[in-house]
Amino acid sequence: MSETIGFIGLGNMGHPMAINLLKAGYNLRVYNRDISKTQDLVVAGAKRGVRPRDAVEHGGIVITVVANDEALEAVTSGNDGLLAHLGPGGVHLSMSTVSPATARKMQQLHEQQDCFYVAAPVFGRPEAAAARQLWIAVAGKAEAKQRVHRILNVLGQGVFDFGEEAANANVVKISANFMLASAMETMGEAFTLGEKNGIDRTKMYEMFTQTLFACPAYQTYGKRIAEKNFEPVGFNMQLGLKDINLVLDSAKAAQSPMPFASQLSNRLLAGIARGRGERDWSELTRGISDDAGIE
Amino acid sequence: MSETIGFIGLGNMGHPMAINLLKAGYNLRVYNRDISKTQDLVVAGAKRGVRPRDAVEHGGIVITVVANDEALEAVTSGNDGLLAHLGPGGVHLSMSTVSPATARKMQQLHEQQDCFYVAAPVFGRPEAAAARQLWIAVAGKAEAKQRVHRILNVLGQGVFDFGEEAANANVVKISANFMLASAMETMGEAFTLGEKNGIDRTKMYEMFTQTLFACPAYQTYGKRIAEKNFEPVGFNMQLGLKDINLVLDSAKAAQSPMPFASQLSNRLLAGIARGRGERDWSELTRGISDDAGIE
Incomplete structure (x- = not known):
């Protein structure tokens, strides 16, 4: 196993993913805007580029894990961007959470250059990335998905295929974030009703997450919400609002009302207005306590 | 084991529960408004009463599993009611889903007669009742809970204690129904967004219920919602609306806003207005499809 792949974006998520690829025997060419984050990877054998395009081998595979749509466009387009160097047959494996609209545009841009854009957004926190416990939704042309198949299995514990339209994987990803936020609001409302009736929130949490709702979404976030302990910050409220608004944009474009x-958009916006934008998004449930006149 | 207990209410839930108590060696005195439902229990050794009070032994234990608050009041109060005959030290184990307000009133009434009211609403469908797979939330005076401890363990697979205020168990129960309806609306919105983007609803269902939402609530209802196949009817939309409105009444009384x-109340009401009141409550999600202009 000595295939060389490019890796762009070495933040909280990208860094442990790149490490796992090195461990699996891949040669990496890495690029990150903040060069300090490439240090240990270079020590471990990765080559470092000074521009995004330096991470790319002609006709090869390049992975991007960046913060948002703008960052994806910045590393992809222009003279220094990866697309300028990817060439026919090359595969851009885009693992960031971006909007379906951006994914659609990206897929077209890549096809115009006879290369492939595969969307493969991941589900899981940085710890899950490090432990290769990510879940991955993938969508793109079949032959390109075939080429990245082993890479995805190195990075995650399960891969779900949503067809050839890259944007569909992003619809699924933002839908999952909507479902998480919705579970949080639901628990927040139920626990607060209980609390105002004199019931211990953590007892409700225990019953629900051992029975009907015994699953990671409820267990992970429910504990924080029951205890009103929102540390440490995993994914902040600003980012949460961004994703919920991507859902609403997509819903508007598709004419699919989502009350x-x-x-949730209003709930998160209120949290940000109250100065909680940098706090974990599970703290959106503090708005429920606020509205109920309690701490 | 030859203790005699009373059992009132032999509907879809009560009947299999009574059977399980007989199998566990209890002697039963049963009462049901529709006498035909007591037939096989009498064959199996139960004694049948013609009035609710006939099911009660002085100072004994009597279980009620009835449809709603009115039915509970009907079998409890008046000359023929169980309370007239329960006597000091007797325990009324009330396993129906009723309002916290009714539970509060019932507990007071029973205490005035020196007997006990224990609320123990159950979670699960009739199949779960038959298989002794119910989950039970219990609340009431400690000595009374102690007396019914073994009975609850015969009927369910797990018991969660919510203290001495009987009404609290009912708050937890209606909160669970709120959380179920909320999970349904959430999946309906997400799957419909996917569908309008050309994504297979069942693929979204499969990914979510194998990963973040791998729990009974999402797996059971999600399959129906993804496939838009709402048969058979387990719990209908009228009953769903009744429970959500109990939640809202309780939320109003407690000053705890629950958007x-x-x-959900409006969603269910719209479903009933469209003639779906007798359909399974998971069909509330058809309203999401309606609003999105699809089947």
């Missing part, structure tokens, strides 16, 4: 998503 | 619950 829960609308409520 | 998701408000949305």
